[in-house]
Amino acid sequence: MNQAPSLTWRQRLALYLDLIRWNRPAGWLLLLWPTLMALWLGAGGFPGWHLLIVFTAGTILMRSAGCCINDVADRDFDRHVKRTAQRPITSGRLSVKEALAVGAVLALVAFALVLTTDMLTISLSFAALAITLIYPYAKRFVSMPQAVLGLAFSIGIPMAFAATRHHIPREAWLWMLGNWAWVLAYDTEYAMVDRDDDLLIGIKTSAITLGRWDVVGVMGFYVLCLGTWSALAQRAGLHPIFWLGIAAALAQVLWHFTLIRERRREGCFRAFRANHWIGSVVFLGLVAALEWP
Helix, strand or coil, X not given: CCCCXXXXXXXXXXXXXXXXXXXXXXXXXXHHHHHHHHHHHHHCCCCCHHHHHHHHHXXXXXXXXXXXXXXXXXXXXXXXXXXXXXXXXXXXXXXXXXXXXXXXXXXXXXXXXXXXXXXXXXXXXXXXXXXXXXXXXXXXXXXXXXXXXXXXXXXXXHXXXXXXXXCCCHHHHHHHHHHHHHHHHHHHHHHHHCHHHHHHHCCCXXXXXXXXXXXXXXXXXXXXXXXXXXXXXXXXXXXXXXXXXXXXXXXXXXXXXXXXXXXXHHHHHHHHHCHHHHHHHHHHHHHHHHHCC
């Protein structure tokens, strides 16, 4: 294990915040929007401040803990990738032991929040933790590790339904399927950024597996996501205002196509970072539809 240098508490805090990507909120927003969608769907409207706080804070905490685990697992790979070579663990500014301790504390605080919900939600939190621990190693063995990430970034959906309804209806799993497809779309865009580096170091990604079909694959995943969510909204008889959110999301998907079609790093990374806006407009459309008088 690498030994971190002696640091002041301010320097150490800055490294902790860098470790959990505090200055890059797009990551936890990608987790938060579908979780909030599930909360509103499960409750049939505003879910109450208790569950809103639990799931919002828990989402941010678990995503931050996941960053700690991921950076420890990938420290030997990250030094060979331009975008990740200066991460705190890879650069030696934080030790592996310290990063794991930070991740453990964040996960424990998240679990404490979950303990204020029901037993079904608590039991699902163990599955969420297991997937969080497994994902960083999936890229060594799975041709499309983004599919595993899709499970990790979607488990909040059945948890939200469990917390609001105390059971998990079929629509929760279908909404989760749509979100899984969305994760495949945006994380393939992300993988397209690092494809050249990943090929050199032997990491498996969806961008590498799809090859020249990567752009088609991304667009197909977006269609599956928005198509699934639209079908569920139609079946639930949501107010027509919901379709404004879907239309805004589709417009963004078309913009993403213009960004990634030439497979340039800058365009693919810009598309990935903008994905949280797709989630935000669908969420706003859903809230408006459920709260419409």
